[in-house]
Amino acid sequence: MKKDKERIRRQAIGRYQRSEPASAIWRSLGQSERWFYKWLTRYHGGQVDWYVEQSRKPKSNPHWTTPTLEEHVTFVRLELYNQGVFCGAQAIRWRLEELAVEPLPSLSTIGRILVRHDLTDRRTGRYEPKGVYYPRVEVQQANDLHQSDFVGPCFLKGGLRFYSFHSVDLATGRCAVEPGTLA
Numbered sequence: 001m002k003k004d005k006e007r008i009r010r011q012a013i014g015r016y017q018r019s020e021p022a023s024a025i026w027r028s029l030g031q032s033e034r035w036f037y038k039w040l041t042r043y044h045g046g047q048v049d050w051y052v053e054q055s056r057k058p059k060s061n062p063h064w065t066t067p068t069l070e071e072h073v074t075f076v077r078l079e080l081y082n083q084g085v086f087c088g089a090q091a092i093r094w095r096l097e098e099l100a101v102e103p104l105p106s107l108s109t110i111g112r113i114l115v116r117h118d119l120t121d122r123r124t125g126r127y128e129p130k131g132v133y134y135p136r137v138e139v140q141q142a143n144d145l146h147q148s149d150f151v152g153p154c155f156l157k158g159g160l161r162f163y164s165f166h167s168v169d170l171a172t173g174r175c176a177v178e179p180g181t182l183a
Helices: 002-017 022-028 033-044 067-083 089-098 107-116
Strands: 146-156 160-169 175-180
Touching (some): 002 033, 067 089, 067 107
16 A cells, blocks of 8 residues: 555656656546645655655654753752652652753652653652641630631532632631632
């Protein structure tokens, strides 16, 4: 099949060199005018194998990461891993920022680089606490401490979109909800 296409291309240009009209050539071969002139242009380009189909894959991509950046990311990942500290994309980005690496890659780019280099080891076994206690506010009575958050958007039938503000008193566990819509 591939050889047949190459033979037709060479045959078309050979007929053109023998002064046959271009329109008669492409019509007799069942091809388009554009097809004929594409191969004629390639023939005049001076390549030895002008009749061979060329790859359509882009030669470059402005979004590809440079090998240097990939080396930085993999080096930092291994360095953090060997220290036994958190070595996720965010930690790698912070370390690259400390090292003044430019351009600084996004978290998703770092994640793709880690996957490409098979550096996405999951933690094995159960989590073991380090014995570090985090500060905690002791709640004795009602209204000592409230925890609040916006929830939404939520949707009702008819396309109504609403949000709500939830506030919980951590001593009593009572919750206050204030629904509302955004204009």
